[in-house]
Amino acid sequence: MAFLSNLVNGISLGSIYAMIALGYTMVYGIAKMLNFAHGDVIMVGAYLAFCAAQYWGMPPLVALLIAMVACTVLGMTIEKLAYAPLRQATSLAVLITAIGMSYLLQNTALLIWGANPKVFPDLIGLDSLQLFGGELVIKGATLVTIAANIVIMVVLTLFINRTRMGKAMRCVSEDRGAAELMGINVNRTISATFAIGSCLAAVAGFLLCSSYPMLQPTTGSMPGIKAFTAAVFGGIGSIPGAMIGGILLGVIEILGKAYVSTELGDAIVFAVLIIVLLVRPTGLLGKVQREKV
């Protein structure tokens, strides 16, 4: 039973990683850049949901919606102001800018909300699920996280495969020049990608803090790095890869902490990443790059 409980918790944590990893992988696939400020958007989303619920007395769902809308706007603004002017620049310049943006967000949060951790309230308010006569207890937040992740994956898959904008994203991801020749507005497509990624980051922030209720300006960085790892693990640029990579990473982390060593949990996660990349440099579902003639 303990194993099952750990597994469920691992899937739940992994679901959060997957939501964040989707933002990394979509932005990488379409804009060909690593947005290292992505983790900090999670933190901003969590703070906004916290403020909306705690200070402004909004119901939890409204608090979540406020965070989602605000993060969507934030993501698009970051792209427009910081990354779009660097479209022709070297990838190193863009990477440094993203790291700078990450620090800017963290320090702005520090300025606004201070360094003291806030205790995130229980906004989900769902009773724990008791199974097998109380032997297996699954927390409400855990259930909601897993359910939310399933919904997000289904909706996103449909969006990418069925809608006009989703197909445009696949085109830009595969061949930006050819996509332009179809009449696709590449700038708008990239902007939409940031919007989706940042909106998911807000959801992830809300759910992360519902399960691990300590909120401070650096809250987003570790999950951000792990989700980036998950995206690479699954094959960066691949949406199913981010989903699978995220969930696997969460499960490995929780099981590692439970059965190997609590202190080494994170080390195990990154060790697995290194091993996977040694065997499959493009990640689990990554495309093997063919040399173009």
Add this chain to the structure above:
Amino acid sequence: MTETMQNAPQPMLSVQDIHVYYGAIHAIKGISLEVYPDEIVTLIGANGAGKSTTLNTIAGLLKPKSGNVLFEGKPIAGLGASRIVPAGLSLCPEGRRVFQQMTVRENLEMGGYTRKPAEIEASLADMFQRFPRLKEREKQIAGTLSGGEQQMLAMARALMSRPRLLMLDEPSMGLAPILVDQIFGIIKELHQAGTTILLVEQNAQMALSVADRAYVLETGKITMSGDARDLMHNDNVRKAYLGS
């Protein structure tokens, strides 16, 4: 006076003294050319002469540093492809560049990206009629098609936006001679169906045989232009591009 002005044939496409740079490299050094309605015009020249750069600039992928591009009288230079395609001008790029991971049908649908769903359906039916091979391969992933099929797909995809002017960049590149004949047959058919064509080719012989007029490009400049048949018999052209 105004009467004769209106009756004089207006060029469909008018490129006026464009200069294009890749960073510090001056790739196009003042090119001017015209394409009149219902013509096939070809641009021939050696590798690196600037043929593709010229087409990419007209299509809106590159911005000229100076000079004008007028399409049906309206300036389009620097507008970007997302506004040039709906205006009625499309480019079938060098190397085909079909979306390898999408199906044949999806590729065609993307070609009609700027149009309404009902119009896309109508054009799809047209394309499947013109290219029966693509109909057979409708659900196949484009990356698995043969080179000739990919070229047909790329051309059909470019036609999905219903261009009045179709630009083709090296449509015969890398194809077996029998397929080259087939592709040029399709170009003639498209032209007969009323599409104006600007063709870039390394296969000068083939290009000159289908074209009405031609321009010869050398290191970013036009060195010769005129009736395609005249150029085919011009000694300099024969020596440099026709291998005799």
